[in-house]
Amino acid sequence: xxxxxxxxxxxxxxxxxxxxxxxxxxxxxxxxxxxxxxxxxxxxxxxxxxxxxxxxxxxxxxxxxxxxxxxxxxxxxxxxxxxxxxxxxxxxxxxxxxxxxxxxxxxxxxxxxxxxxxxxxxxxxxxxxxxxxxxxxxxxxxxxxxxxxxxxxxxxxxxxxxxxxxxxxxxxxxxxxxxxxxxxxxxxxxxxxxxxxxxxxxxxxxxxxxxxxxxxxxxxxxxxxxxxxxxxxxxxxxxxxxxxxxxxxxxxxxxxxxxxxxxxxxxxxxxxxxxxxxxxxxxxxxxxxxxxxxxxxxxxxxxxxxxxxxxxxxxxx
Amino acid sequence: xxxxxxxxxxxxxxxxxxxxxxxxxxxxxxxxxxxxxxxxxxxxxxxxxxxxxxxxxxxxxxxxxxxxxxxxxxxxxxxxxxxxxxxxxxxxxxxxxxxxxxxxxxxxxxxxxxxxxxxxxxxxxxxxxxxxxxxxxxxxxxxxxxxxxxxxxxxxxxxxxxxxxxxxxxxxxxxxxxxxxxxxxxxxxxxxxxxxxxxxxxxxxxxxxxxxxxxxxxxxxxxxxxxxxxxxxxxxxxxxxxxxxxxxxxxxxxxxxxxxxxxxxxxxxxxxxxxxxxxxxxxxxxxxxxxxxxxxxxxxxxxxxxxxxxxxxxxxx
DNA sequence: CGTCTGCGTTGCATTTAGTGCAACGATATC
DNA sequence: GATATCGTTGCACTAAATGCAACGCAGACG
Numbered sequence: 001x002x003x004x005x006x007x008x009x010x011x012x013x014x015x016x017x018x019x020x021x022x023x024x025x026x027x028x029x030x031x032x033x034x035x036x037x038x039x040x041x042x043x044x045x046x047x048x049x050x051x052x053x054x055x056x057x058x059x060x061x062x063x064x065x066x067x068x069x070x071x072x073x074x075x076x077x078x079x080x081x082x083x084x085x086x087x088x089x090x091x092x093x094x095x096x097x098x099x100x101x102x103x104x105x106x107x108x109x110x111x112x113x114x115x116x117x118x119x120x121x122x123x124x125x126x127x128x129x130x131x132x133x134x135x136x137x138x139x140x141x142x143x144x145x146x147x148x149x150x151x152x153x154x155x156x157x158x159x160x161x162x163x164x165x166x167x168x169x170x171x172x173x174x175x176x177x178x179x180x181x182x183x184x185x186x187x188x189x190x191x192x193x194x195x196x197x198x199x200x201x202x203x204x205x206x207x208x209x210x211x212x213x214x215x216x217x218x219x220x221x222x223x224x225x226x227x228x229x230x231x232x233x234x235x236x237x238x239x240x241x242x243x244x245x246x247x248x249x250x251x252x253x254x255x256x257x258x259x260x261x262x263x264x265x266x267x268x269x270x271x272x273x274x275x276x277x278x279x280x281x282x283x284x285x286x287x288x289x290x291x292x293x294x295x296x297x298x299x300x301x302x303x304x305x306x307x308x309x310x311x312x313x314x315x316x317x
Numbered sequence: 318x319x320x321x322x323x324x325x326x327x328x329x330x331x332x333x334x335x336x337x338x339x340x341x342x343x344x345x346x347x348x349x350x351x352x353x354x355x356x357x358x359x360x361x362x363x364x365x366x367x368x369x370x371x372x373x374x375x376x377x378x379x380x381x382x383x384x385x386x387x388x389x390x391x392x393x394x395x396x397x398x399x400x401x402x403x404x405x406x407x408x409x410x411x412x413x414x415x416x417x418x419x420x421x422x423x424x425x426x427x428x429x430x431x432x433x434x435x436x437x438x439x440x441x442x443x444x445x446x447x448x449x450x451x452x453x454x455x456x457x458x459x460x461x462x463x464x465x466x467x468x469x470x471x472x473x474x475x476x477x478x479x480x481x482x483x484x485x486x487x488x489x490x491x492x493x494x495x496x497x498x499x500x501x502x503x504x505x506x507x508x509x510x511x512x513x514x515x516x517x518x519x520x521x522x523x524x525x526x527x528x529x530x531x532x533x534x535x536x537x538x539x540x541x542x543x544x545x546x547x548x549x550x551x552x553x554x555x556x557x558x559x560x561x562x563x564x565x566x567x568x569x570x571x572x573x574x575x576x577x578x579x580x581x582x583x584x585x586x587x588x589x590x591x592x593x594x595x596x597x598x599x600x601x602x603x604x605x606x607x608x609x610x611x612x613x614x615x616x617x618x619x620x621x622x623x624x625x626x627x628x629x630x631x632x633x634x
Numbered sequence: 635c636g637t638c639t640g641c642g643t644t645g646c647a648t649t650t651a652g653t654g655c656a657a658c659g660a661t662a663t664c
Numbered sequence: 665g666a667t668a669t670c671g672t673t674g675c676a677c678t679a680a681a682t683g684c685a686a687c688g689c690a691g692a693c694g
Binding site for chain 1: 681682683684685689690691
Binding site: 034048053070 | 643
């Protein structure tokens with residue numbers, strides 16, 4: 001029995017877990033295989049294997065089951081993952097307090113974006129915000145609405161913006177802006193003189209630039225086509241909002257988008273909006289989602305506040 | 318503005334803090350200077366300096382103020398220390414759950430021991446417990462009662478054993494065993510026939526082996542000398558309980574100790590105890606202390622339970 | 635039934651980063 | 665103002681982490 005001896009133990013007791021090892025372990029469990037984690041980390045699979053083996057030796061318990069298609073966390077591994085997650089949350093809190101100490105001159109905000117068009121919205125809203133807080137890094141990940149919800153539930157993003165999101169899971173809508181899909185056309189064209197609301201039949205006569213069905217908006221438009229048994233003239237299909245915008249400004253036809261995407265063009269008069277006589281287009285909205293109970297960095301809160309105000313300002317304008 | 322890029326940042330954003338660096342930082346703040354931390358870690362002061370500088374670079378904020386006599390944590394440093402402490406607590410929880418998974422075949426219990434004599438008590442009580450749970454490591458640190466309290470308040474020990482502890486601070490006494498200081502003598506000697514309780518005058522006639530004043534018990538005895546204006550015959554003074562015990566068994570005289578120190582000798586009849594007619598000797602007790610609210614590893618709880626039962630069993634025996 | 639593809643693991647040569655040593659600069663104390 | 669103590673920096677060196685290649689293993693497929 002050893003008394004007052006803190007340096008010598010049976011096998012080597014770790015009073016703490018090495019960060020590099022645990023991060024590798026975390027990424028491996030998330031990606032499901034060592035090779036995937038290795039690629040993500042830009043290192044060799046052998047290093048991942050050794051790091052995990054070393055981590056297991058330190059905690060003296062098996063953390064992953066080596067299976068046929070990759071690895072799966074053991075009971076102990078799940079415990080450790082849970083711990084690492086809580087660590088990450090706590091560390092974020094500390095880091096945000098550091099940001100506050102620095103006078104908000106540094107920091108990072110993770111945002112999950114629904115459908116591609118929102119990135120344009122962010123491009124505008126964020127540009128303003130970024131001017132106020134230079135030095136802040138924004139990590140934007142875009143994907144489907146389901147992707148946004150997943151990112152939030154896993155605490156991989158501080159908040160998210162999604163189109164037509166229903167707060168099904170443990171998510172809360174901080175702000176919801178009615179964002180009907182309108183017809184956007186150039187003012188000098190004949191389409192600009194059509195009486196509002198634009199009927200479905202009239203819409204069918206206009207050459208349109210539409211988003212691909214992979215996007216929520218694109219899918220919504222296609223749904224309308226089938227439900228009302230009409231066929232739009234899709235002159236252009238794209239995955240880029242910029243393409244649609246240029247299509248309109250070139251007077252080649254119209255497009256169907258939420259108005260806020262072209263805020264600046266509406267302001268300077270280069271594009272005008274016209275309401276469409278379709279219930280499903282009018283009910284669409286954009287939602288700012290958060291996971292309740294999560295403590296966010298100060299900058300993230302400020303940015304959220306900024307976005308909320310902006311969304312409410314243009315809510316139904 | 319970067320979208321979907323998570324690998325490239327301004328200066329290098331750390332989503333987590335390197336363990337080695339943070340541990341060095343922690344130890345440096347605790348010990349008050351880099352050189353002290355370096356000695357404790359068995360490395361050079363230059364390494365400590367570099368590690369802290371590196372940590373500060375990673376979080377991009379000054380963590381310590383370099384002063385004349387060592388270093389002091391800055392505001393940010395204190396935040397980080399607080400974080401590291403909570404990390405340690407959470408990690409201990411995880412580790413204890415690992416222990417549970419292993420079926421309690423491994424683990425570590427940190428114990429703070431008041432005055433040296435307690436280490437003998439542990440040596441006995443722990444021997445039994447250790448037989449039931451082999452593979453468990455016990456980290457025993459002994460010092461003054463104040464030292465024990467400090468260790469507990471800083472969560473450096475799971476529980477503590479102290480002599481004459483008053484739960485002044487946020488500490489709780491899990492068990493308290495009356496442990497009066499008795500006169501211990503060999504049965505075959507004349508002193509064994511003295512009538513109980515032994516008077517102070519009679520005590521003055523007996524050659525005694527006493528603990529050095531550095532120990533709580535030793536100090537208690539010396540206090541009694543001054544308060545009652547008597548003088549004991551201190552034939553032997555030592556910092557070792559074993560020396561005192563052997564002194565008695567060699568029939569050289571008596572000693573003043575709590576009876577539980579010589580449990581086995583009392584049982585086999587090689588030493589006998591005699592009550593002393595002194596209020597301050599009778600009121601002394603041993604206390605098992607914990608900091609309420611701290612979640613302890615399962616093994617620590619089991620050992621505490623074991624000790625509590627043992628203490629109560631011999632409480633006044 | 636053998637091949638083939640994916641996985642994790644191991645041995646060895648190389649590179650990287652961490653360390654020790656020594657000298658230096660700064661700062662309170664006497 | 666001399667001095668002792670502490671943190672910092674430059675440089676040579678050592679130890680640890682990595683990359684590369686080959687291997688063992690299990691399921692998929694012809």
